[in-house]
Amino acid sequence: MDVKITPARLSGAITLPPSKSQAHRLIIAAALAEGESHLSNVALSQDIVATLNCMRALGAQAAKDGSLICGLGGRKQHFNHLPQLDCGESGSTLRFLIPVALAVAGGGVFSGHGRLMERPQGPYETLFAEKNIHFSRENGVLRVEGRLTSGTYELPGDVSSQFITGLMYALPMLEGDSEIRLTTPLESSGYVDMTIDALSSFGVQIKPVEGGWHIVGGQRGKARDAAVESDYSQAGFYFAARLLGSDVEILGLNPNSAQGDAVIVPYAEQLARSGTVTLDVSQCPDLVPPLAAMAALRTGEMTHIVGAARLRIKESDRLATVTAQLNALGADIEELPDALTIHGVDSLNGGTVSGCNDHRIAMMLAIAATRATGDVTITGAECVAKSYPNFWEDYAALGGRVERLD
Secondary structure (H helix, E strand, O other), rough: OOOEEEOOHHHHHHHHEOOOHHHHHHHHHHOOOOOOEEEEEEOOOOHHHHHHHHHOOOEEEOOOOOOEEEOOOOOOOOOOOEEEEEOOOOOHHHHHHHHHHHHHHEEEEEHHHOHHHHOOOOOHHHHHHHOOOEEEOOOOOOOOEOOOOEEEEEEOOOOOOHHHHHHHHHHHHOOOEEEEEEEOOOOOOHHHHHHHHHHHHHOOOEEEEEEEEOOOHHHHHHHOOEEEEOHHHHHHHHHHHHOOOEEEEEEHHHHHHHOHHHHHHHHHHOOOOOOOOEEEOOHHHHHHHHHHHHHHHOOOEEEEEEOOOHHHHHOOOOHHHHHHHHHOOOEEEEOOEEEEEOOOOOOOOEEEEEOOHHHHHHHHHHHHHHHEOOOEEEOHHHHHOOOOHHHHHHHHOOOOOEEEOO
16 A cells, blocks of 8 residues: 655644554463463464464464453463464564463464564574473474573573563473573663563563573463554654644553653654754664654754664664655655765655655654655555554544545
């Protein structure tokens, strides 16, 4: 699906969709817990559907809409064959569930779509070789098989916090205590905090220690009722719209949230001021597209977005796609190996750009189009369904002039 946007400022109130990051974590915690959990405010984006389907494949029972989950009680399940786990395009689903599948089912056969199976899994590959766990990739399929045992797990903290989260879900189910030790400083610490918070809410404790975490074995989570918070990462696009001149009231955010992307609030405030701004996104890489849209239109001001190397391995190479697509509309962005340097311009041009099969790129372009001087056509605009299926409806409800070109 392609869309054509005729530039217009947005106006009105928006209640944000639920946090995809928190929904993944609550669903997995509920599916591993003992008893029946009720989850509210779950949005069925493609990534969340993938996580629900995978937890069903591992033996949990879950309502189609994710509102009711009957968990495994922290017990190993018995399968005649390794479960087949289709993770769609969700990196969180894949990396969270590799250790979980080992703990629950002795392994699994993982598949995916798009660029998912190209994403590096080096930390797991190294750890599992040490633990004599089979780990192989062939023709876009990953197979892991073996016995996950308690003990010490060392891994880098600057690759992706998703590897840490996966171990935090799996290790409490094992007999015996374990430790996760970081060999490099932790990036995206807010996402690890979200994991610890989700597990704690189900009664599973992860204890911080110097250089990592101590995890008591034999823990079984207890079912509970929980509501998924509104999403700060999606809020970033509406903060961007406001900075670009739209009058949008953003509703539903928890000011005390553990979401790492809550840093969008002070970052947007910095971009609203004059002068050169440097933003370190090592803890919040998903915010780069809306931050880039804001920075691109800071007339005459320079912005440095640094600590962004991990954007190379998202749904697209986001350093490249942010640069190429905004520059195609007249922005002035220089792409560096792990950073962006952005020289602000007064307005953008019309033209045809691509969503790059990346939900956050398509939404970035939609917001940037509000300050264009001509119509903007976005090809492949359906990719927003990965995280925000109702984005185009919400955009139109705020006065965005969007036409579907089916």
